[in-house]
Amino acid sequence: MDKPDCDPAMLRRTYAQFPLINRAVSGWHGIYRRLLRPRLAAIEHPTLLDIGSGGGDVPGMLTRWAARDGLGLRITAIDPDPRAHDFAISRPPLPGLEFRQAFSSELVAEGHRFDAVVSNHLLHHLTAAELAGLLEDSRRLTRSLAVHSDIIRSRPAYLLFAAGTLPFFHRSLIRRDGLTSIRRSYTPAELRAAVPPDWQVVRDSRFRQLLVRGTDD
Template identity: 60%
Template sequence: MRLPAWGLPALDLRERRPAAVEQMDDPDCDLDALHRTYRGFGVVNPVVAGWQLTYRRWIRPLLDPARTVTVLDIGSGGGDRPRALARQARRDGFRVNITAIDPDARAHAWATARPAVPGLAFRRAASGDLVAAGERYDVVVSNHLLHHLDPAELDGLLADSERLAVRRAVHSDIRRSPTAYALFSAGAGLATPLFPGSFIRPDGLASIRRSYTPAELAAVLPPGWRVQTQLPWRNLAVWDAR
């Protein structure tokens, strides 16, 4: 199916396009635009990422009011997702210690410049660094990370997740869909005045083109991992410790 996107040429979304460029991944991208993008994620992600459902189904059942549960967020970017998770768990009466890691110095600087949230710490690190240090966490999560990775990086992330997670790993990402592309294109276009000069719309559309269908993701997951679909247009790669 070829679907016209608002303000963009028609695109064929039947095949994944891992070469689609996301401007914020460019180490030389405009820093002001990157910061506006991080700021906008705090508004956009609660709408499109579906983490309320992910939290209720996959994370909250593992929380324990009698003890502090440790969570690792890999590739945390500007930090809006782990901040929201820490606040939600606290509202529900649970104690969590969340470690949010990202190797990008720009993301780390932005995240650590925001007001502190109890139970949340940011570190500039990659998952392999934590494996090498022998660290373990009850739950390992990520958001919008899988589609950024090449095959070797994806294999490394999943292997690291198995070593780091004591109980469960949940990697949430976009599920490629012509409908999702059209709706995000239109919605982000209408919301452009809220995020002037950011990468949110072009990078969001590139992310959809780079993302997997459920069948594609299942084909690249190693044994022990499974794909769970979730609204709105989400793929979850889930691993549970035996």
């Protein structure tokens, strides 16, 4: 998916199928209930930034859950890839959700701040320098909480995903890129060693971990 010469039809089908995968394995409803909602409910007119939002299904879910809970949440979802941005803005619009084609560093330069910053399955795509930049941008962009969710690399995760997706997704990149993502991901120990000490690695499930920073800056 990251390759600029990726087949555009397969890429769009992949973005269209992401909601199936993310609803099944990403765990964002639990993250919203346990970490995000308690913080955001205590803030008048809360705001959230989703970095690397891809096709836009995760910020869409967060927007709907927050609306159901009456939070008045406004979400900005950013991705620098024009293909992802074009797909995201083609989705039916949701009140309170805005998509931008941008890097997090651009929002830092513009002086933006948000009550929460999140990302989904982004960390394993980054080089060491890019990871350091993301965490510094997150620190500067959030007033309250940052939560980066990612896969845990393990042989059982690889084998289960390979078997579970084998009958499906033959006309998209879900299976191929998913297996590559598992191979590229961190173990909890590796992630702890790669990040500053003010970030906490939380094992959210057998196959998923959260990188969390709470702040009162």
